[in-house]
Amino acid sequence: MTLEDHCGDVIGKARRSAGVSIESAARAANLSVREFDDLEQTGRASKQPDFKGLGNLLQLHGVKLQQVAEGWLPQPIDLSRWQSLRQITTSGSNFTVNAYMVWDAVTRETALFDTGFSAEPIFSLIEEEHLQPSHLFITHSHHDHIEALGPIRRRFPEIRLHSSSNGAPSDQRNQTGQIIRVGGMSVSNRPTPGHAEDGVTYLINGFPGGVPSVAVVGDAIFAGSIGGARELADLAKRAIREHIFSLPAETLICPGHGPVTTVSEETAHNPFFV
Ligand SMILES: [Zn+2]
Secondary structure: OOOOOOHHHHHHHHHHHHOOOHHHHHHHOOOOHHHHHHHHHHOOOOOOOOHHHHHHHHOOOHHHHHHHHOOOOOOOOOHHHOOOEEEEEEEOOOOEEEEEEEEOOOOOEEEEEOOOOOOHHHHHHHHHOOOEEEEEEOOOOOHHHHOOHHHHHHHOOOOEEEEOOOOOOHHHEOOOOOEEEEOOEEEEEEEOOOOOOOOEEEEEEOOHHHOOOEEEEEOOEEOOEEOOOHHHHHHHHHHHHHHOOOOOOOOEEEEOOOOOEEHHHHHHHOOOOO
């Protein structure tokens, strides 16, 4: 398991959002400009940075940042506890993206969450498990998340799309308080803009076996980081606090990149939250 963002990525995102120069950040970290640049590029430093001083300057939690630098990972989660949930990871030019699928074990009614780069693994799973896809929920319209939309809609023309994009036809646009049934489960939406204007988190309740609810968050939050949001980082963090961290601690967080995590892991360890 590796995090989507190493500590240098976290520092770079926070530094650009705060509009801080490399020189100022290097000074706060008690590093030379070259040492600091290395840290941002690789996540490693040849000498111990002052994470507390750097965190204070960049609105990062110094101790949590140091833990990420020292190899923190969320506790591994056995996804087979959610018997009818799958993470589908596909590769683009030089990175991977996660899509998710959820179905009702009895009726086989199925919801897709994003498409990833390729429809093939989705089609294979649908055939293996005899699934009936009826809904496709889009977390945000960045290309890596919707690349396989065309082939999926051609194969399943009846599939109902859901998105928060202003460009979406009104019958596909998420409404506040809307609840979509997927067999015995229900899917509601929560606005989590910042990384993307149409960023939305889908909360899935009602899994059999009493396992925790699942939040499919797109790129709003990653294990130990957040999706790049530049000058909208404050908006992004506010939405995460309001609409993700307010969920029960055991809620499973399914991000668009990197490993799955939980609300309790991120409130305790995500350096963007001080
Ligand atoms: Zn994105």
